[in-house]
Amino acid sequence: MLAVTLHAPGEIQVENIPDPILDSPTDAVVQVVCSAVCGTDLGSFSGVDPVVPGQRMGHEFLGVVHDVGSAVAGVKLGDLVVAPLSWSDGNCEFCRKGLQTACVVGGEWGGRNQGGQAEAVRVPHADGTLLRLPGSVDSELFPALLTLSDVMAAGHHAVLSANVQPGDTVAVVGDGAMGLCAILAARRRRAGRVIMLGAHRPRLDVALRFGATDLITAREDAAIAEVLDLTGGSGADAVIDTFGSRQSLMTAIGVARAGACVGYVGVTHQATWIDIHKMVRRNISLCGGLPPARAYMPELLPEILSGHLDPSPVFDLTVPLSDAARGYTEMAARSAIKALLRP
Ligand SMILES: [Zn+2]
Numbered sequence: 001m002l003a004v005t006l007h008a009p010g011e012i013q014v015e016n017i018p019d020p021i022l023d024s025p026t027d028a029v030v031q032v033v034c035s036a037v038c039g040t041d042l043g044s045f046s047g048v049d050p051v052v053p054g055q056r057m058g059h060e061f062l063g064v065v066h067d068v069g070s071a072v073a074g075v076k077l078g079d080l081v082v083a084p085l086s087w088s089d090g091n092c093e094f095c096r097k098g099l100q101t102a103c104v105v106g107g108e109w110g111g112r113n114q115g116g117q118a119e120a121v122r123v124p125h126a127d128g129t130l131l132r133l134p135g136s137v138d139s140e141l142f143p144a145l146l147t148l149s150d151v152m153a154a155g156h157h158a159v160l161s162a163n164v165q166p167g168d169t170v171a172v173v174g175d176g177a178m179g180l181c182a183i184l185a186a187r188r189r190r191a192g193r194v195i196m197l198g199a200h201r202p203r204l205d206v207a208l209r210f211g212a213t214d215l216i217t218a219r220e221d222a223a224i225a226e227v228l229d230l231t232g233g234s235g236a237d238a239v240i241d242t243f244g245s246r247q248s249l250m251t252a253i254g255v256a257r258a259g260a261c262v263g264y265v266g267v268t269h270q271a272t273w274i275d276i277h278k279m280v281r282r283n284i285s286l287c288g289g290l291p292p293a294r295a296y297m298p299e300l301l302p303e304i305l306s307g308h309l310d311p312s313p314v315f316d317l318t319v320p321l322s323d324a325a326r327g328y329t330e331m332a333a334r335s336a337i338k339a340l341l342r343p
Helices: 041-045 139-149 151-161 177-188 201-210 220-230 246-255 293-306 321-332
Strands: 002-006 012-016 028-036 061-068 080-083 120-123 131-133 169-173 193-197 214-216 236-241 256-264 285-288 315-320 338-342
Touching: 002 321, 012 321, 028 080, 028 139, 041 321, 061 120, 061 139, 080 139, 131 293, 139 151, 139 293, 151 177, 151 236, 151 256, 151 285, 151 293, 169 177, 169 246, 177 193, 177 201, 177 236, 193 220, 193 246, 201 214, 214 220, 220 246, 236 246, 246 256, 315 321, 321 338
Parallel strands: 169 193, 169 236, 193 214, 236 256, 256 285, 315 338
Antiparallel strands: 002 012, 028 061, 028 120, 028 338, 061 080, 080 131
16 A cells, blocks of 8 residues: 655655554554645654654544454444544543543554555554544545544644633634634634734635634734734733744743633644743743544534534645645645645
Protein backbone atom coordinates (compact mmCIF):
# COMPACT_ATOMS: atom_id res chain seq x y z
CA MET A 1 0.00 0.00 0.00
CA LEU A 2 0.98 3.64 -0.29
CA ALA A 3 1.90 5.67 2.78
CA VAL A 4 3.29 9.16 3.31
CA THR A 5 6.73 9.33 4.92
CA LEU A 6 9.07 12.16 5.83
CA HIS A 7 12.82 11.66 5.45
CA ALA A 8 14.15 15.11 6.30
CA PRO A 9 12.60 18.56 6.53
CA GLY A 10 10.77 19.22 3.25
CA GLU A 11 11.29 15.66 1.97
CA ILE A 12 7.85 14.08 1.79
CA GLN A 13 7.66 10.76 -0.06
CA VAL A 14 4.75 8.50 -0.88
CA GLU A 15 6.16 5.01 -0.52
CA ASN A 16 4.99 1.49 -1.18
CA ILE A 17 5.10 -0.36 2.14
CA PRO A 18 3.63 -3.68 3.35
CA ASP A 19 -0.12 -3.67 4.05
CA PRO A 20 -0.93 -3.42 7.77
CA ILE A 21 -2.14 -6.62 9.43
CA LEU A 22 -3.72 -7.37 12.80
CA ASP A 23 -1.13 -7.58 15.57
CA SER A 24 -3.39 -8.01 18.59
CA PRO A 25 -6.96 -9.32 19.15
CA THR A 26 -8.03 -5.74 19.98
CA ASP A 27 -6.77 -4.31 16.64
CA ALA A 28 -8.71 -3.41 13.53
CA VAL A 29 -7.41 -2.55 10.07
CA VAL A 30 -9.09 0.43 8.43
CA GLN A 31 -9.02 1.08 4.69
CA VAL A 32 -8.66 4.87 4.46
CA VAL A 33 -11.24 6.82 2.46
CA CYS A 34 -9.82 10.25 3.25
CA SER A 35 -7.12 11.70 5.46
CA ALA A 36 -5.67 15.15 6.01
CA VAL A 37 -2.56 17.21 6.56
CA CYS A 38 -2.57 19.04 9.90
CA GLY A 39 -0.79 22.23 10.87
CA THR A 40 1.13 20.12 13.39
CA ASP A 41 2.41 17.88 10.53
CA LEU A 42 4.04 21.02 9.17
CA GLY A 43 6.19 21.24 12.31
CA SER A 44 8.43 18.36 11.24
CA PHE A 45 8.00 19.13 7.52
CA SER A 46 9.38 22.63 8.05
CA GLY A 47 12.15 21.44 10.38
CA VAL A 48 10.82 23.24 13.47
CA ASP A 49 10.08 19.88 15.12
CA PRO A 50 12.52 16.94 15.06
CA VAL A 51 12.30 14.41 12.18
CA VAL A 52 12.73 10.65 12.58
CA PRO A 53 14.02 9.74 9.06
CA GLY A 54 11.34 7.74 7.24
CA GLN A 55 8.72 8.61 9.82
CA ARG A 56 5.05 7.98 9.05
CA MET A 57 2.76 10.98 8.84
CA GLY A 58 -0.83 11.92 9.60
CA HIS A 59 -3.22 11.49 12.50
CA GLU A 60 -6.60 12.25 10.91
CA PHE A 61 -8.43 9.59 8.91
CA LEU A 62 -11.86 8.29 8.00
CA GLY A 63 -12.33 4.90 6.43
CA VAL A 64 -13.95 1.50 6.25
CA VAL A 65 -13.17 -1.38 8.61
CA HIS A 66 -11.33 -4.01 6.58
CA ASP A 67 -10.36 -6.52 9.29
CA VAL A 68 -11.00 -6.95 13.02
CA GLY A 69 -9.28 -8.91 15.78
CA SER A 70 -11.16 -11.59 17.73
CA ALA A 71 -11.67 -9.32 20.77
CA VAL A 72 -13.15 -6.38 18.85
CA ALA A 73 -16.88 -6.00 19.50
CA GLY A 74 -17.68 -2.37 18.70
CA VAL A 75 -16.96 -2.31 14.97
CA LYS A 76 -17.32 -4.92 12.25
CA LEU A 77 -16.20 -5.40 8.66
CA GLY A 78 -17.57 -2.75 6.35
CA ASP A 79 -18.33 -0.18 9.08
CA LEU A 80 -17.56 3.43 8.24
CA VAL A 81 -15.41 4.89 11.04
CA VAL A 82 -13.45 7.98 11.96
CA ALA A 83 -10.32 7.85 14.11
CA PRO A 84 -9.25 10.48 16.66
CA LEU A 85 -5.71 11.88 16.78
CA SER A 86 -4.61 9.23 19.28
CA TRP A 87 -5.67 5.69 20.12
CA SER A 88 -7.06 4.71 23.52
CA ASP A 89 -8.73 1.72 25.16
CA GLY A 90 -11.79 3.57 26.44
CA ASN A 91 -11.49 1.76 29.79
CA CYS A 92 -8.69 3.19 31.91
CA GLU A 93 -8.99 5.86 34.58
CA PHE A 94 -8.20 8.66 32.12
CA CYS A 95 -10.44 7.39 29.31
CA ARG A 96 -13.35 7.20 31.75
CA LYS A 97 -12.69 10.84 32.67
CA GLY A 98 -12.79 11.85 29.01
CA LEU A 99 -9.04 12.41 28.80
CA GLN A 100 -8.31 9.74 26.19
CA THR A 101 -5.09 11.49 25.14
CA ALA A 102 -3.67 10.35 28.51
CA CYS A 103 -4.83 6.71 28.10
CA VAL A 104 -2.42 4.38 29.94
CA VAL A 105 -2.14 2.13 26.85
CA GLY A 106 -2.75 4.89 24.31
CA GLY A 107 -0.49 6.31 21.67
CA GLU A 108 -0.26 8.77 18.83
CA TRP A 109 -0.22 8.19 15.10
CA GLY A 110 2.84 9.05 13.09
CA GLY A 111 6.55 9.01 13.79
CA ARG A 112 7.59 5.39 14.39
CA ASN A 113 3.92 4.38 14.68
CA GLN A 114 1.27 3.90 12.01
CA GLY A 115 0.23 7.08 10.22
CA GLY A 116 -3.16 8.17 8.93
CA GLN A 117 -1.81 9.42 5.59
CA ALA A 118 -1.87 5.97 4.02
CA GLU A 119 -4.14 3.61 2.14
CA ALA A 120 -4.74 1.58 5.30
CA VAL A 121 -3.99 1.80 9.02
CA ARG A 122 -3.78 -0.78 11.82
CA VAL A 123 -5.79 0.66 14.70
CA PRO A 124 -4.82 -0.51 18.22
CA HIS A 125 -7.68 -0.77 20.77
CA ALA A 126 -10.24 -0.42 18.00
CA ASP A 127 -13.24 -0.50 20.34
CA GLY A 128 -12.00 2.43 22.42
CA THR A 129 -10.53 4.35 19.51
CA LEU A 130 -12.85 4.27 16.52
CA LEU A 131 -16.13 6.13 16.23
CA ARG A 132 -18.63 4.23 14.11
CA LEU A 133 -20.58 6.39 11.65
CA PRO A 134 -24.03 5.57 10.32
CA GLY A 135 -23.69 3.43 7.18
CA SER A 136 -26.02 5.71 5.27
CA VAL A 137 -23.78 8.81 5.57
CA ASP A 138 -23.58 10.88 2.39
CA SER A 139 -19.98 11.00 1.15
CA GLU A 140 -20.40 14.78 0.79
CA LEU A 141 -20.17 14.87 4.61
CA PHE A 142 -16.83 13.03 4.78
CA PRO A 143 -14.66 16.20 4.94
CA ALA A 144 -16.78 17.65 7.77
CA LEU A 145 -16.72 14.30 9.63
CA LEU A 146 -12.94 14.05 9.18
CA THR A 147 -12.53 17.25 11.25
CA LEU A 148 -13.72 15.23 14.27
CA SER A 149 -10.30 13.53 14.19
CA ASP A 150 -8.58 16.67 15.31
CA VAL A 151 -9.29 20.26 14.26
CA MET A 152 -12.99 20.56 15.17
CA ALA A 153 -12.46 18.57 18.36
CA ALA A 154 -9.44 20.76 19.14
CA GLY A 155 -11.40 23.97 18.59
CA HIS A 156 -14.08 22.63 20.91
CA HIS A 157 -11.47 21.64 23.53
CA ALA A 158 -9.94 25.12 23.39
CA VAL A 159 -13.35 26.73 23.88
CA LEU A 160 -14.17 24.49 26.86
CA SER A 161 -10.70 25.08 28.32
CA ALA A 162 -11.15 28.85 27.97
CA ASN A 163 -14.52 28.50 29.74
CA VAL A 164 -16.43 30.40 27.05
CA GLN A 165 -19.84 31.43 28.36
CA PRO A 166 -22.93 32.69 26.48
CA GLY A 167 -22.51 36.34 25.51
CA ASP A 168 -18.74 36.35 26.07
CA THR A 169 -16.32 38.28 23.92
CA VAL A 170 -13.86 35.65 22.71
CA ALA A 171 -10.49 36.34 21.06
CA VAL A 172 -8.98 33.61 18.86
CA VAL A 173 -5.25 33.85 18.14
CA GLY A 174 -4.21 32.02 14.95
CA ASP A 175 -6.07 31.67 11.64
CA GLY A 176 -5.20 28.03 10.90
CA ALA A 177 -7.88 25.34 10.55
CA MET A 178 -7.93 24.84 14.32
CA GLY A 179 -8.43 28.55 15.03
CA LEU A 180 -11.22 28.66 12.46
CA CYS A 181 -12.89 25.64 14.08
CA ALA A 182 -12.55 27.39 17.46
CA ILE A 183 -14.77 30.15 16.04
CA LEU A 184 -17.44 27.55 15.22
CA ALA A 185 -17.03 26.06 18.69
CA ALA A 186 -17.33 29.49 20.36
CA ARG A 187 -20.50 30.12 18.35
CA ARG A 188 -21.87 26.77 19.55
CA ARG A 189 -21.36 28.05 23.10
CA ARG A 190 -23.29 31.20 22.13
CA ALA A 191 -20.34 33.57 22.42
CA GLY A 192 -21.32 37.20 21.76
CA ARG A 193 -18.40 38.69 19.92
CA VAL A 194 -15.64 36.61 18.34
CA ILE A 195 -12.44 38.46 17.46
CA MET A 196 -10.10 36.62 15.07
CA LEU A 197 -6.43 37.59 15.12
CA GLY A 198 -4.96 36.40 11.84
CA ALA A 199 -3.13 37.53 8.77
CA HIS A 200 -4.20 35.62 5.67
CA ARG A 201 -7.14 36.85 3.64
CA PRO A 202 -8.65 33.50 2.51
CA ARG A 203 -8.55 32.30 6.12
CA LEU A 204 -10.15 35.50 7.39
CA ASP A 205 -12.94 35.05 4.83
CA VAL A 206 -13.63 31.60 6.32
CA ALA A 207 -13.44 33.17 9.80
CA LEU A 208 -16.26 35.57 8.87
CA ARG A 209 -18.27 32.72 7.38
CA PHE A 210 -17.81 30.76 10.63
CA GLY A 211 -19.08 33.66 12.74
CA ALA A 212 -16.14 35.94 13.57
CA THR A 213 -17.43 39.46 14.24
CA ASP A 214 -14.10 41.31 14.16
CA LEU A 215 -10.84 40.68 12.31
CA ILE A 216 -7.45 41.93 13.48
CA THR A 217 -4.49 41.58 11.14
CA ALA A 218 -1.95 43.47 13.26
CA ARG A 219 0.48 41.39 15.32
CA GLU A 220 1.91 41.33 18.82
CA ASP A 221 1.66 44.67 20.70
CA ALA A 222 -0.33 46.33 17.91
CA ALA A 223 -2.82 43.45 17.93
CA ILE A 224 -3.11 43.61 21.72
CA ALA A 225 -3.79 47.36 21.50
CA GLU A 226 -6.55 46.79 18.91
CA VAL A 227 -8.29 44.13 21.03
CA LEU A 228 -8.12 46.37 24.10
CA ASP A 229 -9.54 49.18 22.01
CA LEU A 230 -12.42 46.96 20.81
CA THR A 231 -13.23 45.85 24.36
CA GLY A 232 -13.28 49.18 26.15
CA GLY A 233 -9.73 48.71 27.41
CA SER A 234 -10.45 45.50 29.39
CA GLY A 235 -9.66 42.66 26.99
CA ALA A 236 -11.58 39.55 25.98
CA ASP A 237 -13.61 37.44 28.43
CA ALA A 238 -12.06 34.25 27.02
CA VAL A 239 -9.04 33.75 24.77
CA ILE A 240 -8.02 30.84 22.57
CA ASP A 241 -4.52 30.19 21.28
CA THR A 242 -4.28 27.52 18.60
CA PHE A 243 -0.71 28.17 17.53
CA GLY A 244 1.30 27.54 20.67
CA SER A 245 4.37 29.67 20.08
CA ARG A 246 5.82 32.08 22.60
CA GLN A 247 4.60 34.98 20.50
CA SER A 248 1.04 33.68 20.09
CA LEU A 249 0.74 32.81 23.79
CA MET A 250 2.01 36.23 24.83
CA THR A 251 -0.50 37.86 22.47
CA ALA A 252 -3.25 35.66 23.93
CA ILE A 253 -2.28 36.60 27.49
CA GLY A 254 -2.04 40.26 26.47
CA VAL A 255 -5.60 40.39 25.10
CA ALA A 256 -7.16 38.52 28.07
CA ARG A 257 -9.38 40.41 30.48
CA ALA A 258 -8.47 40.20 34.20
CA GLY A 259 -9.67 36.82 35.49
CA ALA A 260 -9.89 35.32 32.00
CA CYS A 261 -8.68 31.94 30.91
CA VAL A 262 -6.51 31.29 27.86
CA GLY A 263 -7.42 27.94 26.28
CA TYR A 264 -4.58 26.30 24.36
CA VAL A 265 -4.41 23.04 22.46
CA GLY A 266 -0.72 22.47 21.98
CA VAL A 267 2.63 24.15 21.69
CA THR A 268 5.39 24.07 19.10
CA HIS A 269 8.47 22.01 19.89
CA GLN A 270 10.49 25.21 20.13
CA ALA A 271 11.16 26.31 23.70
CA THR A 272 8.00 28.16 24.67
CA TRP A 273 8.66 30.60 27.51
CA ILE A 274 5.83 32.66 28.82
CA ASP A 275 6.14 35.58 31.17
CA ILE A 276 4.09 34.51 34.18
CA HIS A 277 4.37 38.05 35.56
CA LYS A 278 2.01 39.12 32.79
CA MET A 279 -0.51 36.60 34.17
CA VAL A 280 -0.24 36.84 37.94
CA ARG A 281 -1.39 40.39 38.58
CA ARG A 282 -4.44 40.03 36.37
CA ASN A 283 -5.28 36.45 37.42
CA ILE A 284 -4.97 35.10 33.90
CA SER A 285 -4.96 31.31 33.73
CA LEU A 286 -3.74 28.98 31.02
CA CYS A 287 -5.86 25.83 30.54
CA GLY A 288 -5.97 23.06 27.98
CA GLY A 289 -3.53 20.75 26.27
CA LEU A 290 -3.70 17.96 23.72
CA PRO A 291 -7.37 17.67 22.75
CA PRO A 292 -9.07 14.38 23.73
CA ALA A 293 -10.93 14.26 20.43
CA ARG A 294 -12.48 10.84 21.19
CA ALA A 295 -14.34 12.36 24.15
CA TYR A 296 -16.03 15.02 22.01
CA MET A 297 -16.90 12.99 18.93
CA PRO A 298 -20.26 11.64 20.18
CA GLU A 299 -21.44 15.16 21.05
CA LEU A 300 -20.33 16.82 17.81
CA LEU A 301 -21.28 13.99 15.42
CA PRO A 302 -25.08 14.55 15.35
CA GLU A 303 -24.61 18.26 14.60
CA ILE A 304 -22.37 17.46 11.63
CA LEU A 305 -24.76 14.78 10.37
CA SER A 306 -27.68 17.22 10.59
CA GLY A 307 -25.71 20.00 8.88
CA HIS A 308 -25.92 22.36 11.86
CA LEU A 309 -22.14 22.22 12.23
CA ASP A 310 -20.06 22.33 9.06
CA PRO A 311 -16.29 22.74 9.52
CA SER A 312 -15.61 21.42 5.96
CA PRO A 313 -14.65 24.86 4.51
CA VAL A 314 -11.28 24.48 6.29
CA PHE A 315 -10.43 22.04 3.48
CA ASP A 316 -9.65 24.27 0.51
CA LEU A 317 -7.38 21.78 -1.27
CA THR A 318 -7.98 18.13 -2.19
CA VAL A 319 -5.11 16.09 -3.61
CA PRO A 320 -4.59 12.37 -4.24
CA LEU A 321 -2.53 10.61 -1.57
CA SER A 322 0.17 10.10 -4.20
CA ASP A 323 0.50 13.89 -4.45
CA ALA A 324 0.59 14.48 -0.68
CA ALA A 325 3.76 16.57 -1.02
CA ARG A 326 1.70 19.24 -2.76
CA GLY A 327 -0.62 19.42 0.24
CA TYR A 328 2.35 20.01 2.54
CA THR A 329 3.98 22.55 0.23
CA GLU A 330 0.83 24.59 -0.25
CA MET A 331 -0.03 24.59 3.44
CA ALA A 332 3.53 25.60 4.35
CA ALA A 333 3.31 28.45 1.81
CA ARG A 334 -0.08 29.44 3.29
CA SER A 335 -1.66 29.07 -0.15
CA ALA A 336 -3.91 26.35 1.30
CA ILE A 337 -5.59 26.27 4.71
CA LYS A 338 -5.83 22.49 5.01
CA ALA A 339 -5.34 19.66 2.50
CA LEU A 340 -7.63 16.66 2.18
CA LEU A 341 -5.91 13.51 0.87
CA ARG A 342 -7.80 10.83 -1.04
CA PRO A 343 -6.10 7.46 -1.73
ZN1 LIG B 1 -7.51 4.42 28.40
